Amino acid sequence: MTWDWRVFLNDDGSGRTYLQWMFDAWGWTLSVAGASWVIAMLVGALIGTLRTLPNSPWLVRFSNAWVELFRNVPLLVQIFIWYFVVPKVFPAMKELPSLILVVFALGFFTSARIAEQVRAGVQALPRGQRYAGMAMGFTTLQTYRYVILPMAFRIIIPPLTSESMNLLKNSSVAFAVSIAELTMFAMQAQEETSRGIEIYLAVTALYAVSAFAVNRVMAFVEKKVQIPGFVVAGATGGGH
Amino acid sequence: MFGLDLSFLNWEIISKFVQNGFIFSLQLTVVATLGGIVLGTLLALMRLSGRQVLMIPATIYVNGMRSVPLVMVILWFFLLVPASFYSLIPGGSNYRAEISAIITFVAFEAAYFSEIMRAGIQSISRGQVNAGRALGMTYAQNMKLIILPQAFRNMVPILLTQTIILFQDTSLVYAIGAYDLLKGFSTAGKIYGRPEEAYLLAAVVYFVICYSLSYMVKRLNSRIAIIR
Numbered sequence: 001m002t003w004d005w006r007v008f009l010n011d012d013g014s015g016r017t018y019l020q021w022m023f024d025a026w027g028w029t030l031s032v033a034g035a036s037w038v039i040a041m042l043v044g045a046l047i048g049t050l051r052t053l054p055n056s057p058w059l060v061r062f063s064n065a066w067v068e069l070f071r072n073v074p075l076l077v078q079i080f081i082w083y084f085v086v087p088k089v090f091p092a093m094k095e096l097p098s099l100i101l102v103v104f105a106l107g108f109f110t111s112a113r114i115a116e117q118v119r120a121g122v123q124a125l126p127r128g129q130r131y132a133g134m135a136m137g138f139t140t141l142q143t144y145r146y147v148i149l150p151m152a153f154r155i156i157i158p159p160l161t162s163e164s165m166n167l168l169k170n171s172s173v174a175f176a177v178s179i180a181e182l183t184m185f186a187m188q189a190q191e192e193t194s195r196g197i198e199i200y201l202a203v204t205a206l207y208a209v210s211a212f213a214v215n216r217v218m219a220f221v222e223k224k225v226q227i228p229g230f231v232v233a234g235a236t237g238g239g240h
Numbered sequence: 241m242f243g244l245d246l247s248f249l250n251w252e253i254i255s256k257f258v259q260n261g262f263i264f265s266l267q268l269t270v271v272a273t274l275g276g277i278v279l280g281t282l283l284a285l286m287r288l289s290g291r292q293v294l295m296i297p298a299t300i301y302v303n304g305m306r307s308v309p310l311v312m313v314i315l316w317f318f319l320l321v322p323a324s325f326y327s328l329i330p331g332g333s334n335y336r337a338e339i340s341a342i343i344t345f346v347a348f349e350a351a352y353f354s355e356i357m358r359a360g361i362q363s364i365s366r367g368q369v370n371a372g373r374a375l376g377m378t379y380a381q382n383m384k385l386i387i388l389p390q391a392f393r394n395m396v397p398i399l400l401t402q403t404i405i406l407f408q409d410t411s412l413v414y415a416i417g418a419y420d421l422l423k424g425f426s427t428a429g430k431i432y433g434r435p436e437e438a439y440l441l442a443a444v445v446y447f448v449i450c451y452s453l454s455y456m457v458k459r460l461n462s463r464i465a466i467i468r
Contacts, residue, residue, distance in 0.1 A: 072450035073443045074408035077422060080439040088436050165307075172309035176414060183311050187415070196319045200312065208307045 007195040008202070018189055018199075025185035026206050032103060032181055033171040033210075037164060039107025040114055045153075047111060048118025049144060054130075063115065070112035075173050079105045083177045102174045110167045117159045121152035154225055161218035165211045172207070182206060253428050261424025264338060268420065269407045272345035276406075277399065279346065280353030285383065287358055298354075305351035311415050317344040318416045337418035341410075349406055356398050360391035397464065400457045404450050411446075421445065 008019040016024075050056075050063035070078070082105040087094045093101075125148060133143030153160075172183040186203040190196040286298035305313065318340045325339075326332040332339055364387050372382035392399075411422040419427075422442050429438025 068451060068454075069447070072408075072447045072454065074411040074422070074446055076411045076414060077439065077443045077446055080426075081443055085436045085440050169307075169309040172311040173412065175311065183309065183315070183415075186312065186315060190315075190319070200316055200319065204308050204312055204316070207309055207312060208304075211307045 003198065004195060005198055007193050007198055022185055022202060025180055025182045028179060028181040029171055030210065032106065032174055032179060033168045035103045036106035036110060037167055039103065040110035040167060043108065043111035044114025045118055048115035051115065051119045052122040067112045067115050070108050075109050075170055076176055078109050079173060079176055098177050099179060102177060102179055106167065106171060110163060113163050117156045117163065118152065121156035122148055124155055125151055157218060157222045161215060164214050164218060168210055168214055169207065257428040258424040261419050261421045264419055265410045265421040268342055268345055268410045269403065271342055272349045272406055273403045275346035276349030276353040279350035281357050283350060283354035284357035284361060288361060302351045302354050305348055310348060310409055311412050313348050314341065314344050314412060314415050337416045340416065341413040341418045352402060356395055356402060357391065360395035361387055363394055364390050397457055397461045404453050408446065408450060
């Protein structure tokens with residue numbers, strides 16, 4: 001078994017080296033993951049909050065159904081649904097590039113997991129917090145905005161960190177609809193160069209570096225928003 | 241409805257295309273769960289052993305597996321398992337993707353199960369461990385008779401949830417073309433020129449299975465909670 005790292009300097013047939021191609025692919029991975037993360041956080045925070053509303057049974061039912069729907073279908077199948085079925089059912093969406101469809105698939109898939117964490121965070125707060133908000137004369141919206149959510153989000157930063165890292169890793173599934181991200185690069189470059197081990201090692205290292213970076217950023221955020229004296233006891237997130 | 245036509249589906253298609261894929265998905269889930277729990281328990285014990293020689297490799301293995309996407313691990317094993325390995329199994333060379341998928345999932349899930357087991361073992365109070373010691377039990381006896389039975393019991397709901405996730409993840413063997421449940425549907429969809437409907441049906445089947453399983457886990461959870 002001999003190494004040949006010079007494979008990365010070879011031309012891929014379109015005037016760029018495999019190294020350049022790999023960094024382009026890394027960019028796609030980060031863009032897909034980043035855009036999905038924004039959708040997942042926004043939708044997840046909304047759905048997770050709706051699930052804890054005290055007097056709105058229909059909103060609770062709707063948001064519970066949302067979570068069950070997006071949690072119980074494999075991500076790959078969801079990506080295929082967005083890619084093949086959605087444009088057929090809604091012809092207006094035929095114009096959308098597949099990148100957008102994948103971002104929605106990944107974002108909504110992750111939103112269900114984030115909603116679950118948000119709900120857990122809200123329910124972990126003592127009931128007195130809600131009563132305190134009511135006693136101050138806050139509306140439900142104000143209670144959530146000023147009392148409940150700021151504390152709940154601080155509690156769930158550790159599980160949100162692992163969900164964010166999962167999101168980054170899950171973006172690899174986008175290869176299935178030919179998004180030019182890292183896994184797609186790994187498969188194609190492996191086939192073209194027959195230097196699978198070097199290619200896979202490099203791609204694996206980039207994934208590990210990216211996941212580690214996400215971890216550090218979230219740790220930094222956790223430290224920044226920390227309230228002295230408030231002990232965070234977050235639940236650990238499962239899955240991958 | 242919506243330009244979709246589900247009428248192409250009949251029992252012949254199901255028995256011809258979907259059934260075999262479904263059986264493989266189930267096999268993969270069962271083997272990976274059992275193998276993953278056994279290997280994962282070993283890894284957890286290594287990490288909790290307090291001996292550097294055991295702790296360091298187990299920690300590297302678990303953290304390494306957990307920081308890489310499953311699709312990449314599937315590709316890695318498919319690349320690395322030598323062709324001669326498949327010929328060890330009768331008829332194995334026709335099922336290279338499937339065999340390599342099974343090895344991958346056992347190795348990959350072991351890392352996740354080991355974290356669950358580690359948390360479970362650590363959740364047993366020190367008093368239990370000390371009580372076992374005080375009775376003169378060896379480390380192995382203490383583990384086998386006192387700690388692991390309680391740890392497993394605490395962990396059952398999380399282990400089952402992980403198994404449901406595992407079942408969903410088996411669809412990722414798409415990357416190496418193994419014939420699983422999803423592949424069964426997509427093959428049927430391609431042959432009959434109805435890919436959209438096939439993917440929709442696949443989603444429904446996965447949803448029904450995973451939703452009923454997670455509902456049962458929820459029921460089990462509340463029953464265990466009452467016992468305590």
